Amino acid sequence: MHERALAQCRNPTVASSCSLQGEHRMTRTRIRGFSLAAAPTLIAAIALGALTLHTPIARSQERAPEISEEALHHARSLSEAFREVSRASAHSVVNIRTVRIEQMPPRQRLAPPPSPFGPGRSPFDEMFERFFGEQHFDQQRQEPQQPQRRERSGVASGVIIDDSGHVLTNNHVVQGADEIEVTLHDRRTFSATVIGTDPQTDLAVLRIDASGLAPARLGDSDALEVGDWVLAIGNPFGFEQTVTAGIVSAKGRSQLGLADFEYFIQTDAAINPGNSGGALVNLEGQVVGINTAITTRTGGALGIGFAIPINMARHVADSLIDTGDVERGFLGVQIQPLTPEIAESFGHTGGGALIGDVAENSPAARAGLQPGDIVTRFNGRPVRDMNEFRNYVASTSPGSSVEIHVFRDGSRTTLQAEIGRLDDRAAQAMRDGDTAAIEELGVVVETLTPEAAARMGVSEDIGGVFITEVTPGSVAARAGLRPGHLLIEVGARRITDANEFREALDAYDLTRGVRLQVLADGVRRYLFVRVGR
Structure with missing residues (x-):
């Protein structure tokens, strides 16, 4: 038997499977050897165990401390709360399946090798055509290859928000999807638009x-505090109606590069692929919150998940x-972080x-x-940092009248402002040479005046224009331009004011792109921007 196995291994067609069988035989042999070698030890251990069983336990009076009824009551109460929340929320969370259809390029037919008989028909063509038909060969020569179709499917989650059948989820879940299917808690499935x-x-x-839908009850994300218990409900890895528990780890997380407007709730409740669009x-x-993203090195949950606050999501929905x-909403200000040092300098x-800075008009x-000015409250809500203020303004309906509390020159002042429309920013910007709105790039720039240079901590001799507004999602935003950046050159032309910046851009075909020199955080660098990309 052993000789037969070795002979088969010499046959290349069975070598790989035979080597695997050989490994199995080797493993079994080693296990038997180990068992035999360990036999005396096992016998000794069994004998010792037999003696131990008949030996009285010297410290039989010592027992593990009992858990108090009060502690058990609190634990059971929390467990019951988790159960009630899970039952109440499960009917509002749906599973989403998406299909993206990709058209693959047609397979290229290999050209026939050169005929030894030279160009033209070979002596064998007539023979093959007699058997297979001339029409078959002509079709093979002329028929174009059809594009290949490939389907990519994905799973995610969503939240029912009203009786009309509206479901809130993430944009990245449905972006580019050709088919969207929603499955409810009761297993009913519907095509979604x-x-x-x-x-x-x-x-x-x-x-x-x-x-017969069960819309979710939407809470107040501003009322959340760090340390509050939360549950994440969704469809991770396709496992339907999965519930995980955790706490609010932090609030107001931004600059994650996930979206233009960011003010995420951070949680350690396990969020995995497929949870996107689900409920916090x-x-x-x-x-x-609407579960959106995780920080991971493994592709799974590491205890750092992010959810969009429901107050922001409600306004968008x-x-x-x-x-x-x-x-x-649009206010027309350039804002910056209030560091402890700057705050102390203002008292x-x-x-x-x-x-x-404040844009004119x-x-x-x-x-x-x-x-x-330091903005401390906006429309009745406290302002903790610049990102919160930015999101407050953006989520305010244009035309609304709001109350703004500011700290100025050691005292507090209350102002009334009528919020504009972000898309109307260009119409409000002055075009007198000091300010220019570049709609193609999505920026508003102003000439660098001595006062502005002093505020920015740069020399006025640098010249150029500084950015006061960047439209989220615009060409400028995608290129990394931000309010406060100084634009010094367009192509090879050095610019000195907003008018020159406009003229310099007009000299280029922006669909082909243009190089910009930018001064940001005291460092000069070059960017290439292109409209339509």
């Missing part, structure tokens, strides 16, 4: 034609349902957003906001 998407917040609204729920059974688009304690200018 996209009502609207907002890549700037990574949110989307779908609609299904269904009855508090212990009252209210949705406080309402706007998408009403108009199919998202209208955002201010606490949080806020620092106004670096903007809602902020008309309201009386000034450079150096």
